Every structure is written in C-alpha cells, then in structure tokens.
Amino acid sequence: MGKKLVSLDHVVFNYEGSDSHAINDVSFDIYEGEWLAIVGHNGSGKSTLAKLLNGLHFASSGVITINGSELTQATVWEARRKIGMVFQNPDNQFVGTTVEDDVAFGLENNGIQQDIMAERVKRALMKVKMDAFLDQEPHHLSGGQKQRVAIAGVLALQPDIIILDEATSMLDPRGREEVLETVRELKEENVLTVVSITHDLEEAAKADRIIVMNKGQVHREGSPIEIFRLEDELIELGLDIPFSVKLSKALQKTGLDLKNDHLTEEELVKELCELHSKM
Template sequence: MKPIIELNHLTFRYQKTDERPALNDVSLSIYPGEWVAIIGHNGSGKSTLAKTINGLLAPEKGTVKVGDYTLSEADLWSIRRMVGMVFQNPDNQFVGATVEDDVAFGLENQGIPREEMLVRVKEALEQVRMDGFRTKEPARLSGGQKQRVAIAGVVALRPDIIILDEATSMLDPEGRAEVIATIKKIKEENNLTVLSITHDIDEAANANRVLVMRQGELIDEGTPEKIFSAGPKLVELGLDLPFPEKLKYSLKEKGIEVPTQYLTEEGMVEWLWTSALNK
C-alpha cells in the first residue's frame, strides 16, 4: 500500500546555532486508515514532527510527502486541505460566537457554498455528539466538549488525515476518554488516518502502531503490544506505562503469576475474571 504520509531524512533546528536539532534524520511512513501514536518525553521532537507534516515548520533537510504532494510553497495549501490539526488548548482555536459559527469558520475560509456548509456543520456536530449545543457559546462548555467542537471544526473540512497534537493533555480523565471515543468513532465512520502526538500512554494504546522518539530521533516503533511490553525500558525513557501493564508489574512483585503478553484493559479484566474463577 502506498503511504499517505512519508518523511525522508527530516532534520529541523529552531535556531541555526542549536547544537542539537529538534529533529535529526527522521524517516517514517504512515499508511491510509492507520492510527499511529508518537510518544516521547518533553523535547523529544513529537510536536515539531507534527508541525512539519502540514507545513507549519519547514525542514532544514529532507522531504515531506502527503498523498501525492511534496511539501513546497506550490503544494502547501493542497497538503493543508488533506491534513486537519487539533491542538492542545481548544480555547486557542475558537473564533465563533457560537458552536455552529465556530465549526463553519474553516468552511467559510475555503469558500464552501452556504447550503453545503450548513449540511457539513450539522453532520460534523452530530458525529461528535454536540448537535444539541449548536447555539451555545464555546466558552461555556466543559473541556471535553470544547475539544469535541474543535474536532468537529476539523471533520467538517473533510480531511484525509487528522493530527492530534497533545489534544487530550489538558483534559481530566473523563474528558480524555470522551475525546478518544469520539476520535475512534469518527475514524471508523470516515476511514481517516489519525496521527496522535501524546504523553498519554492509555491514548497511545488505542493506536495500530506506536513510534517512540527521544532527543529528535525515532528510536523504536511497533504495535502497542511490542512497545509497551518493554516495560522498564519505557520508564527509563521518562515514559509511563498503560494501567494494565502497571497492574501486572504490581501483581508480579507480590509473587502472583501474570501473563507475559501485553494486555489491554479489556484483556486485563478478562484475565482477572477467569483467574478468579479458576481458583
């Protein structure tokens, strides 16, 4: 399958005098329909990488290809029409007086006819379960609701790719779960490619593939099972472990025999339940 995002030998420095580049010779491919999570501690280059994909930052060396377009001044806007970004703080994205005005803003900028715009706004708000809040002021919404409106604004533009740049990091656990469930639903309904830049290991566990970055370099990649089975090695990199893996290590320390394979939360519940029944 042909990649929908292809980065080749990407290098980027914020200042030419920086001794260590923010991105150092990074190459990777992301395929249509994938959910790829990029994890790493602060300063690892995760968000810098995301911003090079849609041209917010121009690489010092290397190439960025999105779909059939190679990042350049000539193709910049074609790429941005393919890539929607949801940022960390939804308040920074709001420009409309009401929820529906805000979702319509990007469509107006693209010159979408009013009749089509009304349909897209309604559909996008329904997809994120915010249709009942159309006339509400964004400032009066909860954190999770605000982020769902920000996602609706991106979905209405009908991109091929959604990049979540630490999009759940400012939310409480309930809001975080709400947003992740929304993204899962939208991805399936629209066959989107999702790139999740995150500190939240439980969010990353939803991905098809996880990329691990350190000091501007891609140091590992694989399925969540492969990456999170590394356990203590992830902790050494300054990263956390998903809750099921933490629980496994705690049980193991108490002398309880636990499965060697990676377990999702559902898998851990099933194992605990069957283990209890077998005793």
C-alpha cells in the first residue's frame, strides 16, 4: 500500500427526518495510487459515501481525514482541491459552449492565470485523447466522449483523487469501455488515485480493491478475486459477478484445467488459447 490519503473513522450519517443510518459506523482508508471500487445495490450507502468524501454531506459523527486534515465546513474547499468528482450524467456537467471552455471552467473559477490555464486544458484533453475536439460543442459528442471531457475537467484541476460516481452507468458498452480504459491509463501514468462508486462488478473488476456496502455498512473488503469468490453472497445482496468469472467457473466444471480466476474476458480467452495450443 502507498501513502494513506483518506481515512474514515467510525463515520455515521443520517439524512434529515430519517430514523435509520444511511452510513453506519464505516471505517476504511484510501491509499495513494490505488483504484478502489465501492460497490453495492441501490440504497446500500455507496453514493452517500461519495458525497461525504467530497464534502457535499458532513458526517453526523465520526471523522473523515484527507491528507492529514479533518474534513469540516471550514476545510471543505481545500479538500475539494484534492478530490475531483465525475458524476453519472455527463450532460449535467457541461457549462461551456466548447470542449475547451468546459475544461477551463473550473480553472477560471480558481483564478488560474491564462497561460497556465491554456497549458493545463491542452494537457488534460491530450491525456483523455480528446484534444482533437477542442473546438467542438459538447452536445455533439458521444456519451463516452462527454465523460472523457468531464474527466479532463477534473484532471486540469490536478487533484490527488478522482471519484467516479456511477460515471459509466448511462453509457453504452463502447462508451463504458472507453472511459474505463482512460481511467486505467491515467492511474498507471500519473499515480492517480481512483475511487469508483458503482453497482457494476464488471467495472469493479478493474480495481485493485473492492469494498462491498450493504445497509450503510462495510459488508466485505478484498481484492476483486477474493470478492468474486463470494458469488452466492453477492447475489443475495442484489449484485452479480462478471461474465468472465461465471464462464471460467462453468468451464472448470466441465473438466477444463483452467488455472486462474479470470477478471476479464481477455484473460479468459488468453488462457483458453494457451490451453488449446498444448492439446
């Protein structure tokens, strides 16, 4: 594990007027350079956690620490400089008339000098492979392209952590893969810390670590392989394991000597080809 960036210590959160805890005694850490997926069914508390991490809500009790500073109303703006968020619907995030204007918006609000801003915008769009669309109107882009521009807008602000709050849930399979591949590359190139809030375990399979939420609590925590081995338990929680893991298990039951749990279809196909070449 790298440096500890965020720590949640016995965090509790109640929505006003509710008798039950939306988040109930949650403790975990987020480390520099990791991809953490927080998964759960609707109402499990995962999206509330995202809002707590970004200071959109504040804990009823317990402590959230970001880079050694407690997250409070007094420190929230400093925390938001360290944590960027990409939301579910890309159309709700655009404020500029062009891609360039949109990525520059957050920098302008932070008073960044014009020459520095222009360089950051260009560099951020290059990193998500959208620099050729600089002068395009955002509504002409595909869903996946819009989310990549939204990610560029966050990257330009140079945060330590990027939170994807169901950021691929409204995309078609191609758009979803575009965004996840972009995030994977950014994480590897920039030592960017990623927190993915999702109900899609295909997306969670790409993470280094998974936290499973249920009824506002941390139900399970582990690597993708460790979590996907809890197949029946996940199904009871309203979740499902990735297709590649299901198929791998089914093939093993037929007698195929497959050595590994396969988190992606590419991994499964590779081992099947290797097995076939030995026959």
